[in-house]
Amino acid sequence: MADDEATAGFAIRSYEDADFDALGTLWNACRLVVPHNDPATDIAFCRAAADAELFVGLEDGRLVATVMTGHDGHRGWLYYLAVDPAMRHRGLGGRMVDHAETWLGARGVAKVNLMIRDGNTEAAAFYEAVGYAREPRVVMSRFLADKQG
Numbered sequence: 681m682a683d684d685e686a687t688a689g690f691a692i693r694s695y696e697d698a699d700f701d702a703l704g705t706l707w708n709a710c711r712l713v714v715p716h717n718d719p720a721t722d723i724a725f726c727r728a729a730a731d732a733e734l735f736v737g738l739e740d741g742r743l744v745a746t747v748m749t750g751h752d753g754h755r756g757w758l759y760y761l762a763v764d765p766a767m768r769h770r771g772l773g774g775r776m777v778d779h780a781e782t783w784l785g786a787r788g789v790a791k792v793n794l795m796i797r798d799g800n801t802e803a804a805a806f807y808e809a810v811g812y813a814r815e816p817r818v819v820m821s822r823f824l825a826d827k828q829g
């Protein structure tokens with residue numbers, strides 16, 4: 681779904697194929713790329729899903745921010761929130777989260793969750809500053825290599 685929002689040089693829209701190289705550079709600079717998350721695979725999976733979206737933030741046309749969002753029929757989720765290190769503390773992270781929240785809210789989602797890697801105190805401080813609370817939950821997971829189609 682196309683989505684645009686523009687004010688004062690900063691615009692948010694849906695990811696397009698031509699964004700891939702700039703996005704990869706940003707995610708590497710933000711240390712969001714880990715061995716078990718291949719960006720190309722994650723982006724393709726998101727774009728193929730009806731209930732997910734990858735947004736990019738452009739400052740005067742340059743890709744400087746991202747957020748991936750989606751819902752599973754119950755909760756909304758945020759992933760791959762990133763702001764160019766040279767562009768931080770200008771409110772862009774907050775703008776990206778607000779945009780994703782608006783997208784989720786428009787689809788009837790009542791609550792949004794996210795996970796932060798242990799030790800990423802900056803991300804936790806950011807999310808607390810934009811209204812998120814820590815919840816006493818234990819997150820459990822496993823890879824589905826034995827069941828993947």
Ligand SMILES: CC(C)(COP(=O)(O)OP(=O)(O)OC[C@H]1O[C@@H](n2cnc3c(N)ncnc32)[C@H](O)[C@@H]1OP(=O)(O)O)[C@@H](O)C(=O)NCCC(=O)NCCS
Nearest residue numbers: 710761762763768769770771772773774802803805806809
């Ligand atoms: C987290 C991140 C997206 C924040 O982006 P940002 O554009 O700097 O965020 P904002 O300017 O909207 O910050 C809003 C408020 O959050 C808080 N905040 C943001 N970064 C912070 C930090 N490093 N330490 C403490 N508080 C922080 C501040 O209160 C800030 O307001 P202020 O700048 O007026 O002090 C950015 O630091 C980033 O890309 N980090 C690396 C990737 C990452 O860890 N993503 C999250 C994965 S879960």
